[in-house]
Amino acid sequence: MLLAIGEVARRTGLTVKAVRFYADRGLVPPVGRDRNGHRLFSDDAIVRSGLVRTLRDLGVALPEIREILDRGLRLSDVASTHADALGVRIRVLRRQQAVLRLAAERDLAPLELKLVHELVGMSEVERRDLVGGFLEVALEGVDPGVRRSMTPELCRDPSDVQVAAWVELVGLVRDLEFGGVLRRVVENYLADGVGLGRDLVAVVRDECGVALGGGVEVDSGEAGVVVGRVVGWYAGVVGSEGVGGRLVERVEAAGDPRRERYGELVAVINGWEAPEGVGEVLRWFGEALRVHGVAA
Structure with a gap:
């Protein structure tokens, strides 16, 4: 018919x-x-x-x-090709959506929006070079495993939260002052690390964490006992000369909020569990050092 x-x-x-x-x-x-x-x-x-x-x-x-x-x-060949192309397009659209949401949430100015768009659009090689160059300088001399643990790997299809974390992390990577702080932490670690079973930050966390969690005030006698234990341990490793000032300098560098924030951002980007925070413990210990006259 x-x-x-x-x-x-x-x-x-x-x-x-x-x-x-x-x-x-x-x-x-x-x-x-x-x-x-x-x-x-x-x-x-x-x-x-x-x-x-x-x-x-x-x-x-x-x-x-x-x-x-x-x-x-073959229809299957055409379908496969177009499915792949659509996958790429969808990823691009999702990243653009994430940028626009970030712009709306943070009320970004035009130049800030342009910068965020460029950061999100970076290739994998560009991202690796940017972060790799920063870590190569800051972490020179430490175990490669530390560098791997501090390397963000933005996935092909990041969530809005991961995009925001990446943008914030790039700000830290480009912060020369923060780069200097991180390098100082590494140099302190290398200088103190000979013969140490664990580093200073771990000792402070273990010794002071319970006191902080229990609400012990920095000017109390109990805090003084905790400080004495850490100072005694540290002096036994590096010597007693200038130990107070040395401790304060190391704790201040390690307790920089940007250092802890960097670790949190890497965890978000990589889809890891949030790292255990030590900033509050370090700040408690630093204040206790001063109160109990050990900072000289």
Whole structure:
């Protein structure tokens, strides 16, 4: 049974104009004409028209559709290619969405928005070079495992929270003062690390954490006992000369809020559990050192 163009349109849900357009381009060719010269189609036109419509809705170009219909191009190959392309596009759109949400939440100025957009659009190589250069200088001399634990790996499809964390982390990486603080922490660690079973930060955390958690005031006698234990341990390792001032300098550097924040941001970006915070403990110990006259 031959079908008029209007019947093909009715059965497929397309407009007559669309069927005519596809027919003109050979996608849905007529099999003949009636006595008035109007195109006639076979039942196959229904199937072809439906497939053309579906593929167009999925973003497949007309030349590719014709290859599928007439030249045996495998639909699965075309579908795979377009699925991959859509995957890339979706990731781009999600990152753009994250940037716009960040701009709305933080009320970014135009130049700030431009910077955030550039940071989020960095390639994996650019991100690795940026952070790698920072860590190479700051962590020179430490075990490679430490560097790996401080290296963010932004995934291909980051969440809004991960994008925001990446932008904030780049700000720290580009903060020269913070880079100097981190380097000072490393140098202190290397200088004190000979013969140490554990580093100073770990000792302060273990000795002072319980006191802080129990609400012990820094000016109390109990705090003085805790301070005495840490100072005695440290003096036994590095010597007693200038031990108070040395301790204060190390605790201040290690307790810089940016250092702890960097670790938190890396955890967010990498999808890790949040690290145990030591900033509050270090600040408690630093104040206790001064109160009990050990900072000289």
